[in-house]
Amino acid sequence: MSPRILCSIGTRPEAIKMAPVILALRAHPEADVRVLATAQHRELLDEVLDLFDIRPDIDLDLMEHDQKLPELTARLITPIDEVLERERPDIMLAEGDTTTVFVSALAAFYRSIPFGHVEAGLRTGKLGVPFPEEMNRTLTSRLARWHFAPTQTAAASLRNEGVPADRIHITGNPVIDALLMTAEMGLPLHVDLDPKRRLVLVTAHRRENFGAPFLQVCRALRTLADRNPDIEILYPVHPNPNVVGVAARELAAHPRIKLCDPLPYGSFITAMKRSTLILTDSGGVQEEAPSLAKPVLLLRSETERPEAVAAGVVKLVGPVHDRIVSEAERLLRDEDAYKEMARGVSPYGDGKAAARITDVLLGG
Numbered sequence: 258m259s260p261r262i263l264c265s266i267g268t269r270p271e272a273i274k275m276a277p278v279i280l281a282l283r284a285h286p287e288a289d290v291r292v293l294a295t296a297q298h299r300e301l302l303d304e305v306l307d308l309f310d311i312r313p314d315i316d317l318d319l320m321e322h323d324q325k326l327p328e329l330t331a332r333l334i335t336p337i338d339e340v341l342e343r344e345r346p347d348i349m350l351a352e353g354d355t356t357t358v359f360v361s362a363l364a365a366f367y368r369s370i371p372f373g374h375v376e377a378g379l380r381t382g383k384l385g386v387p388f389p390e391e392m393n394r395t396l397t398s399r400l401a402r403w404h405f406a407p408t409q410t411a412a413a414s415l416r417n418e419g420v421p422a423d424r425i426h427i428t429g430n431p432v433i434d435a436l437l438m439t440a441e442m443g444l445p446l447h448v449d450l451d452p453k454r455r456l457v458l459v460t461a462h463r464r465e466n467f468g469a470p471f472l473q474v475c476r477a478l479r480t481l482a483d484r485n486p487d488i489e490i491l492y493p494v495h496p497n498p499n500v501v502g503v504a505a506r507e508l509a510a511h512p513r514i515k516l517c518d519p520l521p522y523g524s525f526i527t528a529m530k531r532s533t534l535i536l537t538d539s540g541g542v543q544e545e546a547p548s549l550a551k552p553v554l555l556l557r558s559e560t561e562r563p564e565a566v567a568a569g570v571v572k573l574v575g576p577v578h579d580r581i582v583s584e585a586e587r588l589l590r591d592e593d594a595y596k597e598m599a600r601g602v603s604p605y606g607d608g609k610a611a612a613r614i615t616d617v618l619l620g621g
């Protein structure tokens with residue numbers, strides 16, 4: 258009998274990374290695949306699902322404006338449990354370290370449904386960094402039956418925590434599957450950029466950076482734009498209200514800093530390709546940019562993705578004004594330093610993660 262697999266997704270990056278997995282599972286003759294959208298994100302989630310032509314079978318439509326962690330966690334658990342009671346899946350699957358993922362794993366545990374964790378084993382080793390993602394993914398590992406680790410490093414972290422080796426599968430990260438599928442489409446950017454200026458692309462949304470650290474990031478962007486007239490900064494602003502207001506207040510007036518709404522995934526890939534340099538605190542962008550040979554300065558003090566840092570193509574600068582400015586200017590002004598970091602490497606996958614995950618769950 259075909260196993261019933263329920264894929265749970267809540268936010269933009271989960272949709273991007275689960276899309277290739279859902280499509281691969283659906284293409285397998287032995288699977289009965291259903292998609293649960295918690296809609297922890299709304300517009301950001303819908304855009305990605307439309308791109309990959311995935312219609313959720315169940316949509317809990319849970320997002321609220323400026324949601325806080327406790328209320329979000331509480332709002333998720335009972336509706337997810339009700340879905341599990343109705344659907345009675347044989348396997349539940351989710352990706353990453355958001356509140357949706359942790360609560361999905363917990364709800365599956367309460368109903369003794371085996372849980373598969375995609376992108377398992379990422380760790381900074383500090384439970385509060387990033388916040389709350391390190392806690393979410395650590396607890397999710399305790400609850401999971403299948404651990405789909407993107408890299409050797411992630412697999413080693415799981416083994417160190419006592420996860421049996423036969424439950425860990427090194428698959429690569431399906432973000433690279435999604436990137437390759439979407440980059441091929443060559444979707445338009447739909448933002449007017451000055452062709453004579455080099456593009457610095459920015460994203461930022463981490464909770465631990467809210468407040469003073471995020472202000473430093475904004476001020477560093479202003480300093481960079483002021484001192485480097487040959488650059489233009491494009492910043493698609495994450496809709497979290499802790500980000501939007503500050504970004505608008507600090508940056509909107511600058512003639513060479515362009516703030517825009519979050520870009521559709523295909524357009525964002527086009528923006529990455531068009532950029533000279535990327536400043537970000539995003540998990541997914543850290544994984545994608547090295548494949549596109551774009552240097553990344555990471556606006557974080559720690560990363561759970563050490564592979565690209567070790568390869569020398571991502572550099573940790575923290576949300577610290579002076580370091581952001583000096584490292585960005587070094588790359589903008591020193592051609593050799595730039596070339597060193599603009600090497601195309603892909604430590605996070607080869608585009609076949611979804612096929613490997615499908616093989617483990619359903620056989621080849």
Ligand code: UD1
Nearest residue numbers: 268297298299300301302321322323324355356496497498
């Ligand atoms: C969440 C995840 C984070 C992930 C990020 C990806 C948690 C705790 N955080 O952070 O791990 O890296 O998503 O982007 O799971 N909003 C909208 N429209 C949307 C999405 C968000 O308006 O489509 C606004 C809402 O006001 C919402 C707020 O952003 O309340 C925060 O959303 P939430 O999912 O709680 O946190 P993120 O910062 O997006």
Ligand code: UDP
Nearest residue numbers: 270273493519520521522525539540541542
């Ligand atoms: N992304 C996008 N549009 C944007 C900014 C980012 O489609 O305007 C994509 C990006 O390519 C990556 C993912 O969103 O695949 C990362 O999501 P985010 O930074 O919100 O979350 P994280 O990866 O940090 O959890």
